[in-house]
Amino acid sequence: MVYYGISFVHNIIGISDLLPIGVGKAKRAHSMKSTELLTPFFFFLSYVISVSVCASWSRTGIGRVVWVSSLDHGIDSNVFVLTAKSTLASLHVSNGSIVWRSPYPISDDEPHPIAVTSAGSALVISFSDNRIRACLKNGSVQWEIRSCELLRATNEFIVVRSCESGEEAYTRLSNGEYFHPADKNSASSVAVDRIQLNQENERVWDFNGLALVSHPDGRFEAHKESEILWSRDEGFAHPTDVALYSHSDFSVLVFLSELGFMAGLDATKPENVIWRETVQTNCRLVQGHAEIAVVTCITGKDTTVLAVRSWSGEEVLRKSVSNFKVWRAEVENECHTSICVQLSDYLGASHIVSNINNTQETVDDAIQLRYEVGGTKISAIDKKSVLWQINAVPSSRIVLVVYENRHPSEHSLFPPAVRVTGDRRVLFKDTNPNLILILSYDERKKKMYAMLVDGSSGVTHQLVEHPNSGPAAIGVKGDGWFVYTTWNIGLMAYESNIVDLYRQPEIHASWVQERLRQNIIEYLTIFKGLSPWNEEKLYMSNSCSFISKCEVDEKPVGDGRPHVVRSSAILTQTVVAMTTTSTKLGITERSPLFVLDSGQITLVPKKLLDARRPRDTNPAYGAEYLKTYNPLLSLRPTSYDNTFLENGIPVAGIRSISCAPHPSRESPSQVVIAGLDLLYTHVHPIGKFDSLSSDFNHSTIVLMIAGLLISYMYSEGLLRKLSLSRSW
Incomplete structure (x- = not known):
């Protein structure tokens, strides 16, 4: 019984060649090496790790800083910043972390700040969508009004320009109500800073002995003498396009920023920026290739195409097309080269760009849809002609x-x-x-x-x-x-x-019947040696009585709707x-x-x-x-x-x-x-x-496998002794 019990433990492990089981034939047939013994163990551990819970991460941003101030003016006070994304935030001076932020509701017209002032105990900001907002020290909105322009400010009221009449109006700083002051010059004026969004060079603010630097690519740094105390990369808060590229064992996140760069990030480690490439600001990311990231940029009337490998940033294509303003770009999967991009403009003209010359002969015929949002027609065009054209419902766009x-x-x-x-x-x-x-x-x-x-x-x-x-x-x-x-x-x-x-039931049923009939004929002809045209009656429900006499098209019949x-x-x-x-x-x-x-x-x-x-x-x-x-x-x-x-x-x-x-x-x-x-x-x-679920107990499964491994090694020695004693 001991012998069969040890044999059962070996069978539990699942290695078939550890011992032969049989009365009177107990011999050691194979000597297992240590590497062969540990291979299943480590294979199982790697499998457990590979099916673990997928990682998630987030990156909080504020945008490129365009204005810096402090309401407390103390040594340990926080710095208040206003960004090009219309976000007001408070940052720790010591490490640059976010204390609070107040993002502006972003709409399709992308409003941006045009003027700001620190009047009294509040920050008053004027935005491009004709709104003026007053925020307190904790980021909460005190009031908001509709007005075209912030003209002047004092510690008691602000002067704005009305959008309807174009005249000046006075607003109380405490509650945002309009009023007519008795003495307009009684309060001391406060400076109103005009925001400059177009930034080609770095901007520097002096803040309590620190130099706060905002770079054109979005980086915001705190310098003390020649040392960088902390840095925030806010270029990732200005996305134009993002795309994920999956490879054999990892994924790369390709990020295109409107501030003029694109970068490749390890999808599992957000702090790991694999590569970074400087591009123009008016660019779009084209996703259509499994491994290559393609970017099209417009400069005046010209178009530049840039293609890089998603995992390394290696440039594989950079070409310019003169007098061609791209409207739509597609990566051609039928292209027989490594990378091939077809560009289209609003007029229907196309141009093929590839990393080899004379690529017009390398692209197979492919149907492309051409339409304009707000237009009245849509058409399908191949390389040669218009295949079809459909007009929208009359008077609609x-x-x-x-x-x-x-x-x-x-x-x-x-x-x-x-x-x-x-x-x-x-x-x-x-x-x-x-x-x-x-x-x-x-x-x-x-x-x-x-x-x-x-x-x-x-x-x-x-x-x-x-x-x-x-x-x-x-x-x-x-x-x-x-x-x-x-x-x-x-x-x-x-x-x-x-x-x-x-699919229409009667249409697709005939298609299934035809496929089934072909399989039956092949089976009868090859395996049974029978002719499918014999008098044997093969019946099928809801169809013809004799399959051999049922005339069915190879494709589904009917209009195909x-x-x-x-x-x-x-x-x-x-x-x-x-x-x-x-x-x-x-x-x-x-x-x-x-x-x-x-x-x-x-x-x-x-x-x-x-x-x-x-x-x-x-x-x-x-x-x-x-x-x-x-x-x-x-x-x-x-x-x-x-x-x-x-x-x-x-x-x-x-x-x-x-x-x-x-x-x-x-x-x-x-x-x-x-x-x-x-x-x-x-x-x-x-x-x-x-x-595996998030609460899966990895330690228990590892201990269980380790226990089975120790049991196997111990039982193998006992089995060898028992086999030797039985052989005598």
Whole structure:
């Protein structure tokens, strides 16, 4: 029994060649080396570490400093700074950390400060959107008024210029009320500083024996004599574009700043800036290559294309195109060279830039959509001619075009295009990547039109109108679905519209029958030696009686139009941006990510945005985990349906969002959000099926494996002695 007990321990370890089991045949067949013994142990440890919880980090910013002051004027007082991002902040003089900050609500017109004064115990700031705000020492807003210009200031009142009449007006500093002073010259005046946003050289402020230096690239430093006490890199608070590039075992975050540089950061270590490159200020980042970061810059009438390797910053392409103002740039995946970029302008002309000469012959024919937001038509053009052209609904103008936008690192695998319903029916998703959604708006009728178009042929499948709507719209496309939002004027709220696409059942059934018929014929011919045209009757339900006589086209018959299922819901909060998750193999179904006006980012499961959600309780739909339809879609942190990133911590001034597959796992999707803050995190659309939870006990599993290893080494010696004694 002892012998078989020791053998059982060896079988638990899982190494098959440790001992032969058999009565009368106990011999040592293999002598295991120490390296072979420890290999499974270290392999398991490395696997445990690799599936640990994904790291997340955030970087808090304030923006490039344009004004510095102190209200206390003490040796240990904090320094008050105003930035080009209209953010007022207080910094520790000793280390530069943020005591508090008061970010200005950033809108599409990007307001910036134009004048500031420290009058009395408050800071009065005038902004470019005709607002004047008074802030206290703790950053709270004391009052805010509408006015065009801050002219003068005293310790009791300020003088502003009215936007309506253009005349001077007097405002009390205590409460912001307008009044007419009896003696306008009784109070001593306070200096009003005019903000200079265009900064080509560094600016220096003397603060209690320290030299505070603001650099054009956003760096803000404190110098004492020749020593740098602390430094803040605020260039990362001015994003133009961000992109994630996934490699075999790591990810790189490429950051393009509007202050004239781009940098590559290790996605797991935000303090590790791998490389940094100086670029022009009017540049855009083009993501379309799995490893190369492409930047297009406009200088006057010329366009410069710069391409670098995302992991090292090595330059692989830099070329200029004269008299060509780029409107859209695309990385050509069909290009047979290492890097090839096709540039397009507003007039429809194109130019190909590559790292080799004579590249016009190296690009395969590819269809490109050309449209102009605010225009009335959209067309598809290849290298030679216009393939098709669609006009918007009369008297309406195009506001948005939603199309397929997969990450270049995502493989060509797709989630199953078949959906089994609760009553055992089969629905076939229409995953046509060429389908696009065109949204156009009629200003006079207050109507939004949604047009579903096949991008390869220009055929319009469906046209839907949304009456009583506003011009604002955003949307994304997933695997067989669209989600877009419109403003409902009557309800004074945003409306979410869900479009699910399925193939016509009778069309796709014939396509499946044809594939099944071919497999049966191949099986009968090769393996059974039978002719498929024998009199044998092979029956198939809902089809022809004899498969051999059923004439079916190789492609689905009919007009090929998708079966469209629509639904809508009212959103409880304003959505300002939208994107979809992306995974390595594309097996995990995409889910939309909503960016709210509060700066929060929430993951909304696709089950919640399903157009087939039943109006009443039905057990068949419950088997699909579809909840009963609710016309109100809650996007609040208290809702259990959606998941807020980083526990709902807002990201100030969001300007760009990017998703990328995880380099080694399928369940998570990497997300980076850039604005005044920079956030990197992971989301799991359908759960952490290949990742360990945050409370996983690593020490217990390590001790258990170590105990098994010690038991194995001890039992191996006993087994050797027992085998030797039995052999005698």
